[in-house]
Amino acid sequence: MLLALPASLAAPASTPERAADPAPAPAVTIQAAPPAAEPVREPAAPAVPPAAAAPLAPGEFRWDADADAAPAADGPVLLAVSLPDQKLYAYRGAKLFAVSTVSTGKRGHxxxxxxxxxxxxxREHYSNLYNNAPMPFMQRLTWDGVALHAGKLPGYPASHGCVRLPHAFAERLFAVTRRGGMVVVTDRxxxxxxxxxxxxxxAGATLPARVG
Structure with a gap:
């Protein structure tokens, strides 16, 4: 004897039809906005080193205080005296650490x-050629009377062949040089x-603006 199944079970439940997927929207091409143009910047004018910008008056000098603490390993002190500049330039290794006005030999000397x-x-010396004239902080360059030493600086060549230096500069220079150190005197x-x-x-490329 067959039993009749309930109508709800006799046939599988119908699966609802899936709605069709909507048609894709047409692609839209988006163009990136061009980058904003950067403003044109004028190159900065190179800074003028203070030591080069302000000339030294007779008797003035500049000295980098850091040089006083520089170790000897940085190199020996090298001095250059320029006759047309009427200045002495002091270097340790490749660094210029001081520049000073000088007075070199006058005409005929x-x-x-x-x-x-x-x-x-x-430190104390007196000339045996010129009336026992004082030559403080003397550093001899030749045995016939040419030396670096403190003296008057009128702003032009006025010595008998020596290189006169401001007194304070001569004292500081004396403390950092050694016998055998080189001094170059040039007409350039x-x-x-x-x-x-x-x-x-x-001159002046690395010096601070201090004036001694």
Whole structure:
């Protein structure tokens, strides 16, 4: 005897039809906006080194205080005296650490040019050629009377061949040089000497604006 199934079970439940997927929207091409143009910047003018911008008056000098603490390993002190500049430039290694006004030999007593080792150093010295004239902080370059020493600086060559220095500068320089150290005396501006010899640099390139 067959039992009749309930109508709800006799046939599988009908699966509702799936709605058709909507048609895809047409692709839209989006163009990126061009980048905003950067403003044109004028190149900054190079800074003028303070030491090069302000000339030194007779008797003035500049000295980088950091040089006083520089170790000897940084290199020996090298001095350059430029007759046309009427200045002395002091270097340790490749660094210019001081520049000073000087007064070199007047007409008839020209300061000789060349490379001279420091032959002798005396804090107190008196000339045996010119009326026992005082030559404080003397650093001898030749045995016939040419030396670096403190003296008057009128702003032009006025010595008997020596290189006169401001007193305070001569004292500080005396403390950092050694016998045998090299002093170059040139009849060229320091800029020309620097172009020919890598040991020298143009004046004022690394010096602070302090005036001694």
């Amino acid at each position: 020209a300061t000789p040019t060349g490379a001279f080792p420091i032959l002798e150093k005396r 501006p320091i800029a020309e000497l620097a172009a020919r010899d890598a040991r020298f640099r143009a």
